[in-house]
Amino acid sequence: MAACTELTDDRAQEFFDSFDTVLFDCDGVIWTAKSAIPGAQETLKKLRDLGKHVIFITNNSTKSRIQYAKRFTDFGLGKVSVNDIFCTAYAAAHYLKETLKFEGKVYLIGESGLEEELKLHNISYTGPGPDPVVGTQQDWLQIPLDPEVKAVVVSHDIHISFVKIFKAASYLSNPSFPFIATEMDGRNHYPGTNIVKPGTGCIINAVKTAALRDPILVGKPNKYLFECIQQRHKGVVADRTLIVGDSLGTDILLGRNCGMKTLFVLSGISTLEEVRHNQASNSVEDQKRVPDFYLPSIKELGDLISKIKL
Numbered sequence: 363m364a365a366c367t368e369l370t371d372d373r374a375q376e377f378f379d380s381f382d383t384v385l386f387d388c389d390g391v392i393w394t395a396k397s398a399i400p401g402a403q404e405t406l407k408k409l410r411d412l413g414k415h416v417i418f419i420t421n422n423s424t425k426s427r428i429q430y431a432k433r434f435t436d437f438g439l440g441k442v443s444v445n446d447i448f449c450t451a452y453a454a455a456h457y458l459k460e461t462l463k464f465e466g467k468v469y470l471i472g473e474s475g476l477e478e479e480l481k482l483h484n485i486s487y488t489g490p491g492p493d494p495v496v497g498t499q500q501d502w503l504q505i506p507l508d509p510e511v512k513a514v515v516v517s518h519d520i521h522i523s524f525v526k527i528f529k530a531a532s533y534l535s536n537p538s539f540p541f542i543a544t545e546m547d548g549r550n551h552y553p554g555t556n557i558v559k560p561g562t563g564c565i566i567n568a569v570k571t572a573a574l575r576d577p578i579l580v581g582k583p584n585k586y587l588f589e590c591i592q593q594r595h596k597g598v599v600a601d602r603t604l605i606v607g608d609s610l611g612t613d614i615l616l617g618r619n620c621g622m623k624t625l626f627v628l629s630g631i632s633t634l635e636e637v638r639h640n641q642a643s644n645s646v647e648d649q650k651r652v653p654d655f656y657l658p659s660i661k662e663l664g665d666l667i668s669k670i671k672l
């Protein structure tokens with residue numbers, strides 16, 4: 363049975379000696395929607411001073427690597443190279459270009475981050491922006507499909523509409539057209555309110571239902587983002603890598619799937635109660651969602667570095 367204990371002073375030296383690379387999830391770990399999580403800047407600096415290679419790996423598909431790099435500086439977290447940022451907008455474009463050697467145009471349900479990454483990978487696309495229903499059902503049957511489109515990418519899109527699902531599913535009726543999607547996050551719930559923001563998974567499921575096809579998912583817990591990291595940084599190996607995340611079903615599961623060390627922080631989406639539930643479960647899948655260690659937040663990780671021998 364998997365164990366998960368709080369990372370304490372007496373385990374710190376052994377823990378920090380056990381990895382060379384740290385993969386940080388971003389939302390709920392490094393920052394919230396509005397600002398950096400307290401202690402993030404100090405902890406990142408201490409890890410780099412220890413000689414650790416710090417890399418960021420996020421399922422959030424709304425931004426490109428360049429947009430994320432700007433966010434690090436905007437939030438006072440210093441300069442981060444785009445070479446150390448791995449997001450699902452990048453992964454989707456990279457998968458098309460490098461794995462599928464894709465030639466042609468993409469029908470994109472997505473936002474500016476994906477547009478930017480497709481452009482950087484020299485892939486043409488159509489689709490972003492509002493696409494409302496016009497006319498009657500007879501008119502919809504005349505909706506022109508672009509003959510140059512040869513693939514469909516589905517991601518977060520605040521302009522998702524009936525017409526977009528209609529078009530995506532129609533393109534996907536050609537079984538040779540790849541169907542790429544970013545991540546299946548279901549929702550964000552705002553604690554203390556009854557507000558629920560639908561996640562990308564809701565959009566992907568709508569297209570999937572109409573198309574009668576399953577997408578290739580490039581986000582966590584799929585290993586593809588980690589494979590992108592290993593392609594870019596040749597020295598990164600799973601058993602000398604730590605992943606720090608707030609989601610048991612994406613960050614921790616990816617870490618366990620790849621054989622990394624896993625650290626769960628309580629500053630985001632999953633809870634310690636869920637860890638305890640998974641620990642007590644007989645299901646192999648639940649057991650894979652049990653991290654090695656937990657801490658309240660990234661701040662306490664930095665505090666522990668101050669207590670080890672350098």
Ligand SMILES: [Mg+2]
Binds near residue numbers: 391607631
């Ligand atoms: Mg997160």
